[in-house]
Amino acid sequence: MLYIFCPHCGSRSQNEFAYGGDATVKRPELNKEISDQDWDNFVYLRKSPRGKHLELWHHISGCRQWIKVERDTSTHEIFKTYKADELIE
Amino acid sequence: MSQEFRLDNIGMVNRNKKISFTFNGKKYFGYEGDTIASALIANGVHLVGRSFKYHRPRGFFGVGVDEPYAILQLERNNERDPNIRATEQEIFEGLEVKSVNCWPSVNFDIGAINNFLKMFFPAGFYYKTFMWPPSFWYKIYEPFIRMAAGFGEASIKHDKERYEHKYEYCDLLITGSGPSGLASAYAAAKNGARVILAEDKPRYGGSLLTSDVNIGNQTGVEWSEKIITELKSMSNVIVKNRSQVFGYYDHNMLVMSERISDHLPKTQKYLPKQRLWYIRAKEVLISSGSIERPLVFGNNDTPGVMLSSAAKEYMKVYGVLVGKKPLIFTNNDSGYETAIEFKKNGVNPLILDTRKEPSSDIITEAKNLGIDIKFSYVVVAAKGYKKVKSADIAKISENKKDLSNIGNIECDCICVSGFWTPSIHLASQSGNKSEFNEKIDAFIPKKSKQKENTIGSANGKFTLEETINEAFDKGYEVSNKITENNNKVSIPTVVEKKSTEHDKFWCVPLPKGKSYKRFLDFQNDVAVTDIELALREGFRSIEHVKRYTTLGMATDQGKTSNLNGLQLVSDIENKVVPQVGHTTFRPPYTPVSIGAIVGREVGKHSKPTRKSPMHEWHEKNNAVFVDAGVWLRPRYYKQGNETLFEASKREAKNVRKNVGVCDVTTLGKIDVKGPDAAEFLNRVYTNAWLKLPVGKARYGVMLREDGIVMDDGTTTRISENHYHMTTTTAQAANVLSHLEYYLQLVWPELNVNVVSTTEQWAGAAIAGPNSRALLMKLFPNTDVSNEGLPFMGYKEADLFGIPAKIYRISFSGELAYEVNVESDFGNFMWEKIIEVGKEFQIQPYGTEALSTLRIEMGHVAGSELDGRTIPHDASLEGLVSKKKDFIGKRSLSRSAFTKPDREKIVGVVPLDKTTSIPEGSYIVKDPKAKLPNPKLGHVSASCWSVEYDNPFSLAIIKDGKNMIGQKLFAMSPLKNKTIPVEIVSSHYVDPEGKRVRA
Known part of the structure; x- marks a missing residue:
């Protein structure tokens, strides 16, 4: 079971969180023309990298904040966690 | 009564407390502290089971977790426990165990015929032997294999024992209380670290219990007792025996199973049988020791052949002799320790050493004690069927290939030692890639993967001095990283007999013309x-x-x-x-009870049960409940001998005719607050929200980004910046997460907050033509006329002194209101509604009547919004705004969603007006068409229309709009029914919606 550092609450066990997928996906802006292809990419296509992955977790049984977690998908090493609005270099 | 194989002056069992137990129905006794294995051996019993494939006799091979043979079935307190290791299970008064994998008895086992049919059971026999003829598989082979497979019989009864889970955090977890575990725990605890020390056996000390060593001028046993006593007295240390750390998971999470009551006749009050510990450790020291390696020779599975370390432990810990004519077969010095122990207890052993001319302190000691030793000798084969009677031995050539001087000598046990295998399982589970160490011919952990270090013999350190020094250093080093106390204890001196190298030889060749297994x-x-x-x-x-x-x-x-x-x-x-x-090691290291893994989350406790504040009233009034997610909701209120069908019909009819009340507390409720709340709702819902006035409610549909309907419900504008959103019971949690996602990640610029208020409000839906009359009596000071509180209106009012909220919304399609009060007043509200409603013939109605009412109205619910439908399919396209953008809108223009013959919801009525259509039925044009019959769609919900008194169903079918009026067929292959039907509008009752606006 992973041990995830929530930037709001501290280190908590994985079972307090829900997984939210790739954190680098940006929703297309509202009211903007977008091609079928680009929309499909946004809705359906996700990379599944082996190694470093920036992903969303929702601290569902804690502060209910969505956070970003930089995790290695093969070793489960967590490098850093960010608040939802934190700038990531 | 004395026991033939019990020694008087040695061992750690409590001689003052005799314990009787039965094995295969026969009564035996042992002492407190005995295991089943030690007590049976003391009684001279060695035949305890039959092997898996050949049904060969099985005895005892080890003395702990490594035991491959002695697996028994246990009866304790009327509960059956299969697959108990006799070497681990302690005896208690009244214990009943029996052998497994044998019939009719362990002494005479019919299955042993397999031993003579071995040619049919080669490796992979199940891929070869049972292939032909194919028809034999189901009738003959499979039943036969099923009967033969597995050990023991699991109970099919509900396990009434209690198992618990516990979460614990520590600086340092140490797995095993042998010399390395004790030393490192002591060093770390003295340095201020929070330590958990786990030992799988009842006694602490590991190899110190049986080895003849000296630490700090004390015997190994004295030293371990002193250390453990001190550790137990320290507040920063948790010491646990009978506790096996069996799994090493991610981020230093380890799981340990603690056997609290298994050694007692009955689980004590307030204690569980077993407890599973989830331990998050900052650092882990793996001190799980090593397991002796067997030597391979002919018939080396005969009862009486066992590990030499096990024979020694039976003597030193349990005071039990495994035999009186022991043969020690060894490739290293460990066998000598066992031989010397035999000699000290008055038994003359014979040592066969595979090595040519070894010399060490312990060999000299054995020689001085007058023990017979034959160098360059091996056991060729054990003789005897149910117990070793003799052994064929031979001299082995220097290249270890040829045997000579084959002879037979009498013996009653063969104690083997093929050197030691470090237990690297936990390190391997943590991700540590092991490396082969040529010196000890075994794998040891390599580079730490997680925060783990392996010490002592688990790390291939086989001398006590190395072990103790390494353990004290590591204990200090890892604890100091955490505590920075710099408090180092001194390392005691260690005295141990010097030993020499082991022989790289494990498998004795077969003599010419022999084919021993x-x-x-x-x-x-x-x-x-x-x-x-x-x-x-x-x-x-x-x-x-x-x-x-x-x-x-x-x-x-x-x-x-x-x-x-x-x-x-x-x-x-x-x-x-x-x-x-x-091969890869995977958890668990030893078998774990399913009960312990499940813990308290059994049956009804596997999820929480949520009850509305009116639950007791429902119970008192004969409600029959149904699980709705985690909620318990009244399905119907039973009167007399009514069936579900009769009761729900009565309840639904009463709503259409008079007035009914339904507990709707379970609906999800979310408070949406903030200056941008209207804009947010406008993006979340498919319809327009910017112009909703205060005091008005609106029905809304929300989509996922892929265009599929996620949920529906009404949202009411309570004040300028405050909205009260309702969701379906099932989707409440998902909708909240969905809203939080968009607020926190996608549109953080919106100044809005959301919070669940589901449990804060109790809700009652009052529906039916008499509902307004009832409301006027409930709220005499509030104008609830059609003008004062129009359809989709909202008012705050006073219910006999209690603040209440009235929403004029309707799921039943009747004139209806939903009244909410704070949860604590829920029951008060409900009782008032029933009391005041009497004169209007009020009746409570359950979810079954609720479904009937909504189905015949054509209102969609979960069975239509099933994760596959877009607004059009549910006839909700009128709610999809063309002007503004919202979540999922772009997906609705994808080609599959805009096809002209896209599925749409319709009503279905059987032509005979009597046959109910099973939910899930297919709608087809021709019931006799060749399979697979092209299906137009499926029936999503069925009811008995109380308005027209005939069956009515909703279906989602291809090109539904143009199908209305057509005669088709509903087919249910499951129920074997084909029903001619007519397709009608889904709005079967009051299609213009006059009643809700009346």
Whole structure:
């Protein structure tokens, strides 16, 4: 079971969180023309990298904040966690 | 009464407390502290089971977790427990155990015929023997194999024992209380670290309990007692015995199973049977020790052949002799310790040492004690069927290939030692890639993967001095990283007899003309010939050899067999062991009770049960409940001998005719607050929200980004910046997460907050033509007229002194209101509604009537919004704004969603007006068409229309709009029904919606 550092609450066990997928996906802006292809990419296509992955977790049984977690998908090493609005270099 | 094999002056069992138990129906006794194994051996019993495949007699091989043979079935307090290891289970008064895998008895076992049919059971026999003729599989082979497979019989009764889970955090978890575990725990605890020390056996000390050593001028036993007593007294230390750390998971999470009551006749009050510990440790020291490695020779599975360390432990810990004419067969010095222990207890052993001319302190001591030793000698084969009677021994040539001077000597046990295998399982589970150490011919952990270090013999350190020094250093080092106390304790001096190298020899060759079975895996009956066959048949990868032969796949996970198997493969393949590699270790290290893994989350406790504040009233009024997610909701209120069908019809009719009240507390409720709340709702819902006035409600549909309907419900504008959103019962949690996602990540610029208020409000839906009259009596000071509180209106009012909220919304399609009060007043509200409603013929109605009412109205619910439908399919396209953008809008223009014959909801009525259509039925044009019959769609919900008194269903079918009026068929292959039907509008009752606006 992973041990995830929530930037709001501290280190908590994985079972307090829900997984939210790739954190680098940006929703297309509202009211903007977008091609079928680009929309499909946004809705359906996700990379599944082996190694470093920036992903969303929702601290569902804690502060209910969505956070970003930089995790290695093969070793489960967590490098850093960010608040939802934190700038990531 | 004395026991023939019990020694008087040695051992740690409590001689003052006799304990009687039965084995296969016969009564025996032992002492407090005995295991089943030690007590049976004391009584001279060695035959305890039959082997898995050949049903060969089985005795005891080890003394702990490594035991491959002695697996028994236990009865305790009227509960059955299969697969108990006799070497671990302590005896208690009244214990009943019996042998498994034998019939009719362990002494006379019919299955032993397999032993003579071995040619039919080669490696992978299940892929070969039972292939032809194919028709034999179901009728003959499979039933036969099922009967023969597995040990023991699991109980099918509900387990009434209690199991618990516990979460714990510590600086340092130490797995095993042998010399390295004790020393490191002591060093770390003295340095201020929070330590958990886990020991799987009842007694602490590990190898110190049986070895003849001296630490700090004390015997090993005295020293371990002193350390453990001090550790127990420290507040920063948790010491646990009978506790096995069996799994090493991610981020230093380890799981330990603590056997609290298994050694007692009955679980004590307020205590669980077992407790599962989830331990998050900052650092882990693996001090799990090592397991003695067997030597492979003919019939080496005969009862009486056992590990030499086990024989020693039976003597020193339990005061039990495993035999009176012992033969010690060894390739290293460990066998000598056992021999010396025999000699000290008045028994003359014979040592066969595979080495040519070894010399060490302990060999000298053995010689001085007058023990017979034969160097360059091996056991060729054990003789005897149910117990060792003698052994064929022989001199072995220097190249270890040829045997000479074969002779037979009498013996009643053969104690084998093939050196030691470090228990690297936990390190391996943590991700540590092990490396082969040529010096000890075994794998040891390599580079730490997680925050783990392996110490002592688990790390291949086989001298006590090395172990103690390493453990004290590591204990200090890892604790100091955490505490920075710099408090170092001094390391005691260690006295141990010097030993010498082991012989790189494990498998005795067969003498000419003999075909003895030489076993590698004792539990799965895997012999040398099986491995040879697998390699001949082309299996190369050790992982494949393992699966083909089942080597190391038994419940002992090859604790005693893996290395000998690897050695054999590398010998045949002319490779070195590291090239062959070893198979992967996976948790659990030892079998764990399913009960312990499940813990308290059994049956009804597997999820929380949520009850509305009116639950007690429902119970008192004969409600029959149904699970709605985690909620319990009244399905119907039973009157007399009514059936579900009769009751729900009565309740629904009463709503259409008079007035009914339904508990709608379970609906999800979310408070949406903030200056941008309207804009947010406008983006979340498909319809327009910017112009909703205060005091008005609106029905809304929300989509996922892929265009599929996620949920629906009404949202009411309570004040300028405050909205009250309702969701369906099932989607409440998902909708909240969905809203939080968009607010926190996608549109953080919106100034809005959301919070769940589901449990804060109790809700009652009052529906039916009399509902307004009832409301006027409930709220005499509030204008609830059609003008004062129009359809989709909202008002705050006073309910006999209690603040209430009235929403004029309707799910039933009747004139209806929903009244909310704070949860604590829920029951008060409900009782008032019933009391005041009497004169209007009010009746409570349950979810079944609720469904009937909504189905005949054509209102969609979960069975239509099933994760596959877009607004159009549910006839909700009128709610999809063309002007503004919202979540999922772009997806709705994808080609599959805009096809002209896209599915749409319709009503379905059987032509005979009497046959109910099973939910899930297919709608087809021609019931006799060739299969697969092209289906137009499916029936999503069915009811008995109380308005028209005939069955009515909703269906989602292709080109539904144009199908209205057509005569089709509903087919349910499951119920074997074909029903001619007519397609009608889904709005079966009051299609203009006059009633809700009345």
